[in-house]
Amino acid sequence: MTTAGRERAVLTFRAAGQRMAVGAEVVSEVLSAPRLTRVPYAPASLAGLANLRGTVSPVVSVARLLGETPGPESQVIVMDLATPVALAVDGVERLSSRAVQDADGRGALFIDGDDAVRVVDLEARLRDSFATFGRTRTERSAAAEDTTEALAEAARGFVAFELEGQLYGLPLKVVDEVAKPTQPASARLNVDAADLGVTPFRGGLLPLVSLRALLGLRGEAAGEPRIVVARLGEARMGLVVDALHAILRVPESAIDPAPAVLNRGGGEARIEAIARLGEGRRLMTVLSPEGLFDDQKLIHIRAAAAQQETRVTDAVDAVARETLVVFRLGEEDYALPLAAVEEIVRLPETLTRVPRAPAFIEGVLNLRGMVVPVIDQASRFGAEGRATATRRVIITRMEQTRVGFIVDAVSEVIEVAVDRISPAPDLAADERRTFDRVAQIGDRMVLLADPRALLDKAEADLVAAVAGD
Known part of the structure; x- marks a missing residue:
């Protein structure tokens, strides 16, 4: 609750049926709701990623961040916080001023109530939801490092x-x-x-x-x-x-x-x-x-x-390029570096089932005498998989680990200029980032999976499932 204090310029908006405000000094711009690219494994409050004037930005639902039911969320407020982020809101109202306490930081979110104004530390909420929010991006080894020697x-x-x-x-x-x-x-x-x-x-x-x-x-x-x-x-x-x-x-x-x-x-x-x-x-x-x-x-x-x-x-x-394998899961396109793909094969009509295996293990595939576990990636990404003739198994290999991921279709193998590939916003629910880069392919924004993170997560989930037995 705030009492009279210094005047501060704020931008007021509506979200989850309530009037709210943020400091005008942290607002970069207000835009109509952009086209979103959904991010699997992300916290529920992350609505997706958007291309905002050439910059890939995370879009966070204010309502879901506060544990409320979202409304139409027809606009986004681009915020200059510790990690740049866009807030999805139902509608922006006006610029005004209000009395605030000196203790109310740059990331304060003011929520109007019937009798008082509640102040929420927006950056603290984002840190609670996203393990990497506000951290300095560390140098990451290129996801497309040459793995062909391991083949x-x-x-x-x-x-x-x-x-x-x-x-x-x-x-x-x-x-x-x-x-x-x-x-x-x-x-x-x-x-x-x-x-x-x-x-x-x-x-x-x-x-x-x-x-x-x-x-x-x-x-x-x-x-x-x-x-x-x-x-x-x-x-x-x-x-x-x-x-x-x-x-x-x-x-x-x-x-x-x-x-x-x-x-x-x-x-x-x-x-x-x-x-x-x-x-x-x-x-x-x-x-x-x-x-x-x-x-x-x-x-x-x-x-x-x-x-x-x-x-x-x-x-x-002279422009450096990277070759990507673009695949589809449900209504979304994703990609893997070709260097991390050992091969792509048709999904067999039947896979050998493994007794007591976790639900996400569809079975095993005999690939030239090698037993390869096959994972239904659509279900793990929360996508609606399609039982069609175009389904494929992408075999990936990092060092001694080989895993097959079922996808709905492999649509392209395409070269993309490296200046069209940028780091994905560093927001994740935990320390493991499954998607570390974003590629602009034509008018599409395609998430690039980090092959090692994908395999590490599969292994970690497998260990957890076995431990749960």
């Missing part, structure tokens, strides 16, 4: 995709990214059936070709098409495929040279090898960018690429 040396990585139900693969090392078509192609380079024209890409133009036509396949395209951006020397080519299947690592012993008879079909592309998957139960046709075209066509592509300025300029090439 089996005798395995080769492939981006696998489908055409007419057949599985094809390109070596991961020649694929820059896999993306959704964002706009129709235009300006066909020639009248070849495989030529689909060009599309904007990284400040230039990317030629698109139909891999279906190159392989001599005549059926209709099916699924959600993807563009596989592959390198042919210094040039880049967009290969249009029916659907992204997975990222696979195949032992060298399971990769055989292609029989010569397979390269006598009507298509232009040449097959490099055949990979045996799942103990030989399924075969994947391995292609290489150079083998997709004959020598004359390669010369034409490179000349046309130069004329159309499809090569990325030196300035763009």
